[in-house]
Amino acid sequence: MSRPTHGGNRDWAANLVGCSASEILDFSASINPLGPPKGLWKALEESVKELSHYPDPNYVKLRAALADKHTLSPNWILLGNGVAEILTWAARELSGLTRVNLITPAFADYRRALSAFNANVVACPLDLETGIWHSVEVGKEVGLLLNNPHNPTGMLSTVDEILPILGDYGLVIIDEAFMDFLEEPQSLIPWVEQFPNLVILRSLTKFYSIPGLRLGYAIGHPDRLKLWQQWRDPWPVSTVADIVGRSVIKDHDFQKRSWLWLQSSSPVFFNKLNKIEGFTARKSSVNFFLVHSRLAVPELQEKLLLEHKILIRDCLSFEELGEHYLRVAIRSDQENQYLIRALENHVV
Ligand SMILES: Cc1ncc(COP(=O)(O)O)c(C=O)c1O
The missing domain is CATH 3.90.1150.10 (Aspartate Aminotransferase, domain 1)
Structure with a gap:
């Protein structure tokens, strides 16, 4: 191996x-x-009874529950088989831009997804001492892929630090896979409606301890999410993940x-x-x-x-x-x- x-x-x-x-x-x-969370076991049992049916391709119930959590309309939410799956579709769109600024060091799956679509990736090194990174070029034909809180350093950028740069890019993807661990999050989710070029990725696997289940979601403009949905298979999330996901996010x-x-x-x-x-x-x-x-x-x-x-x-x-x-x-x-x-x- x-x-x-x-x-x-x-x-x-x-x-x-x-x-x-x-x-x-x-x-x-x-x-x-x-x-x-303890409720997982009951949800698992319930989901087993549903396995003879296809999942709801619109995942209405789980999207409504997540929309409620983030005070958004459900059509701003796209579910995925983990953030890793959604990254593929984010990368497909990013690759249509002239370049993608990638803050490095970066979670390895970003490069996997971006190179699958031959994106022009430009590494923007993070200064490990100051937490500052510089993207050499910005513009409407440039994309930005950012991870906050950042893996592997654990650094957190604040909303105030990120907000001023959102308008500089054609598309900004912020992977907030670890944001649930913060009692006082610095999430850009409250800003998606103001910035149609912004997509936030959230994972349920780390915080709820279900990496084997595979469940994540994107929050972004409904037109963009509809497009991403057309690029992939109709049931990316299993019935088990759908039902367990609804249960775990309720456990305050x-x-x-x-x-x-x-x-x-x-x-x-x-x-x-x-x-x-x-x-x-x-x-x-x-x-x-x-x-x-x-x-x-x-x-x-x-x-x-x-x-x-x-x-x-x-x-x-x-x-x-x-x-x-x-x-x-x-x-x-x-x-x-x-x-x-x-x-x-x-x-x-
Ligand atoms: C920064 C980051 N984003 C996304 C993922 C993948 O998350 P998921 O399990 O939802 O695919 C990981 C997994 O290690 C990660 O470290």
């Missing part, structure tokens, strides 16, 4: 260790350890507990990581840390796997970062502590 370009590939790790995937403690995918208690957990666990884990010699974690607004390591990460990753069955995320797929960066999810306090001990063992 070749080295994975995404986090969460437990099968690859298990194959290397010679154990089953369930034995791997996965810090490589940034998934909420409190989830999934789960949301509150998750925010509290992150607010208390994040600083503890951050401080412990930074106390280990040779490791420097960056401050993060969300549920993972980008960590600079004096040790080369591919070797460290292998040792952690073989000796502790711990999987960390190397950052080799983020070309700009190279082999001295790793990314770790924030998990339960006990699991975080287990990683800390394992890292301490490997300091030379």
Whole structure:
């Protein structure tokens, strides 16, 4: 099996260790350890009864529930088989522009989607110290693909920082896959009606801990979403994801507990990581840390796997970062502590 370009590939790790995937403690995918919400089980049961029928191709109920959550009309919402699927259609439209400014380091799937349609991608490097990036060229024939909060740095740009640049581009796609982790989000969703060139992508997989289910959505102008819908198959979201999605987004208690957990666990884990010699974690607004390591990460990753069955995320797929960066999810306090001990063992 070749080295994975995404986090969460437990099968690859298990194959290397010679154990089953369930034995791997996965810090490589940034998934909420409190989830999934309890109501998921009942929703799953309900959905099984519906499996002999096709899903509603308009997904009226789930779109209405999401529209309600964001105080929008449902025709501003397009569901997808995870944000990864919607990225394909965003990339198809972006590729029709003369160039696409991509803030780097960037989630690897952006390049997959953009290169599928031969987009002219121009990397706009993010200054890891200041959080500032410069796009060399702007204009109505230029697109922008932005990730906020940013994976893998955990940086958060504020609405005030992003708003002034929206009008500079023909199309702006903002991937807010991790925004649900913030009790006080900096989402651009309230601005979509004013900016018909703006599309926001949201994932349910990380916050609700359902990456295996595949569920995400785009929020944007209804004409654009209708066009994207025509490019793809009629039922991109399964009945199971449709029904479970409606259930999990209603769980406000789960949301509150998750925010509290992150607010208390994040600083503890951050401080412990930074106390280990040779490791420097960056401050993060969300549920993972980008960590600079004096040790080369591919070797460290292998040792952690073989000796502790711990999987960390190397950052080799983020070309700009190279082999001295790793990314770790924030998990339960006990699991975080287990990683800390394992890292301490490997300091030379
Ligand atoms: C920034 C970012 N966007 C999107 C995704 C994909 O999300 P989904 O599971 O909804 O396809 C990921 C997954 O790691 C991600 O890190």
